[in-house]
Amino acid sequence: MTDISAQQPSQQDTKKTNPYTGYRKFVNPFFGMILLFGLPYAISWYFIYSGDPVSFEKPNNHGELISPVIPLGEFSFGLENGSALTEADIAGSWSLITVTSACEKTCQETLFSIRQNRKAMAVNRKVIKPIVLLENPEALSGLSVDLSKEFPQLAIVTQQNESTQRIKQAFANVTPVIEDSIFMVDPYGNLMMVYPAGSDQKKGVLKDMQRLLKVNKPDI
Numbered sequence: 001m002t003d004i005s006a007q008q009p010s011q012q013d014t015k016k017t018n019p020y021t022g023y024r025k026f027v028n029p030f031f032g033m034i035l036l037f038g039l040p041y042a043i044s045w046y047f048i049y050s051g052d053p054v055s056f057e058k059p060n061n062h063g064e065l066i067s068p069v070i071p072l073g074e075f076s077f078g079l080e081n082g083s084a085l086t087e088a089d090i091a092g093s094w095s096l097i098t099v100t101s102a103c104e105k106t107c108q109e110t111l112f113s114i115r116q117n118r119k120a121m122a123v124n125r126k127v128i129k130p131i132v133l134l135e136n137p138e139a140l141s142g143l144s145v146d147l148s149k150e151f152p153q154l155a156i157v158t159q160q161n162e163s164t165q166r167i168k169q170a171f172a173n174v175t176p177v178i179e180d181s182i183f184m185v186d187p188y189g190n191l192m193m194v195y196p197a198g199s200d201q202k203k204g205v206l207k208d209m210q211r212l213l214k215v216n217k218p219d220i
Contacts (some may be wrong), residue, residue: 017042042191058212059194060071062204063182066174069190072167077133077161085131093129094209095185099168099178102133105142106180106197113202114182115151120206127187131155133164135179184208187216 022091043045073145084091096114100107107176111132118125130153137158147154171178172190180197193208195201 010065034044043145046094060210062200063184063193063195064175066192066194069186069192070170070174072170072185072189072191072195075159075163075167077157078161079133080158085157090129090185091189092132092187094128094187094212095129095131097131097133097167097171097183097185098180099135100134101179103140103166108143108178110182110197110201111147111151111154113205116156116202117206117209118153121209121213124209127213128209129153129155131157133157133168135160 012078037160074087076140079085094129095119098114100110103111114130118130119127121128130151134157140156146186147156154195156191168178171181171183171194173198174183174191175181175194177197182201184193184205188190195204
C-alpha cells in the first residue's frame with residue numbers, strides 16, 4: 001500500500017520551495033506604501049529644485065508657433081476688385097497671409113507655395129483662405145502670370161488703411177521680416193503661426209495644415 005504521507009511535502013519543504021516566503025521577510029508593507037506614493041513627489045521635487053535641465057520632445061510643427069496667439073480683431077481690407085474683406089469673411093477658415101512690396105522671385109515662390117499647398121489639401125482647400133497684402137498698388141506689376149486666372153482664390157489687398165497697418169504691425173511683432181513670410185490665422189481669427197521668409201514654406205505649411213485639419217476637422 002502506498003504511503004500517502006510520503007507523497008505530500010513536509011511543512012519544512014514547503015517553506016523551502018515557496019518563492020514568496022523570503023520576500024515577506026524583507027519587504028515591509030509600510031515601506032512599500034511609502035515607495036509607491038512618495039516616489040513621484042520625490043522625483044518632482046528633484047526636477048523643480050535641482051536646477052537640472054529636463055529635455056522634452058521637440059514640437060513637431062514646422063512653422064514658428066506664436067504663444068500666446070494674437071487676436072486680429074475686427075478689420076476691413078480693400079481688395080483689388082473694389083470689394084472689402086472683413087474678419088467675418090474669413091471666420092471658420094484657416095487663412096494664409098503674406099505681404100509684398102514688389103513681387104519678384106521670392107514673392108512669386110511664396111505665392112506658389114500657398115497655392116500648391118492649398119490645392120494639395122483636396123476638399124479641405126475650401127476652408128483655406130489665401131491673402132496677400134500689397135504695400136503699394138503696383139506690387140504685382142512685375143508678374144508674368146495673370147493671378148485672376150492662375151490663382152483666382154487669392155484675395156489681393158491693395159488699399160492701405162488703419163486695418164492693414166495694424167495687422168502688419170502685429171506681423172512685425174512676431175518676425176523681423178514680414179515681406180514674403182507666411183502668417184497663419186486660425187478659424188477664430190487668431191494669428192498663431194509664422195513661416196519666415198527663406199524657410200521651407202512649401203513643405204512646412206503643407207505638413208502643418210494636414211495635421212491641423214486632421215485634428216480640427218472642418219465642417220464642409
